Amino acid sequence: MKKIAIATLLSAFVAAPAVASDFYAGAKLGQAKYSYSNLTKNNPTAFGVFGGYSFNQNFAVEAEYIDLGNINSAATTNKISAWGLSAVGSYPFNDSFSVFGKLGYARTSLKQGPVAYTANNNSATYGLGGQYNVNQTVGIRFGWDRYKVGDANTNTANANLYSVGAVFKF
Numbered sequence: 001m002k003k004i005a006i007a008t009l010l011s012a013f014v015a016a017p018a019v020a021s022d023f024y025a026g027a028k029l030g031q032a033k034y035s036y037s038n039l040t041k042n043n044p045t046a047f048g049v050f051g052g053y054s055f056n057q058n059f060a061v062e063a064e065y066i067d068l069g070n071i072n073s074a075a076t077t078n079k080i081s082a083w084g085l086s087a088v089g090s091y092p093f094n095d096s097f098s099v100f101g102k103l104g105y106a107r108t109s110l111k112q113g114p115v116a117y118t119a120n121n122n123s124a125t126y127g128l129g130g131q132y133n134v135n136q137t138v139g140i141r142f143g144w145d146r147y148k149v150g151d152a153n154t155n156t157a158n159a160n161l162y163s164v165g166a167v168f169k170f
Helices: 002-020
Strands: 023-034 039-041 045-056 059-073 077-092 097-112 117-133 138-150 156-169
Touching (some): 077 117, 097 138
Antiparallel strands (some): 039 059, 045 059, 077 097, 117 138
């Protein structure tokens, strides 16, 4: 009985790194560009965190939180953020470089000025990018993502996020 228990524990420790290497997490920093026309500050700094699970080298699922920065109009300052969940398809050219596309769902929140009026938008999000793997556990990502921002009924705009980030596989 002890031999079976020891064999089971050893096999669990051997298999754990193989399963764990499919998870990844990262952070990104970039600049958001909005399609609103009456802004005095239209390209704020943005940052975010993300995490995902790779089913194989071509398909993953990824969740993210993005702070899309503050945009200013003549009357007020607006703070914009987003939560998202996306399917990620990738094509590896070799062990070091791959390209990817994302398609998913995002909930953006626009908080307006001192009155704290909030406009939420639930819509599709998508993006493209590339990833350079420094080694088996660390990668550098370059990407473009698009989010729909604003009130779903009247005032909507697109937010384009251009970013660079780091990916850590574990």
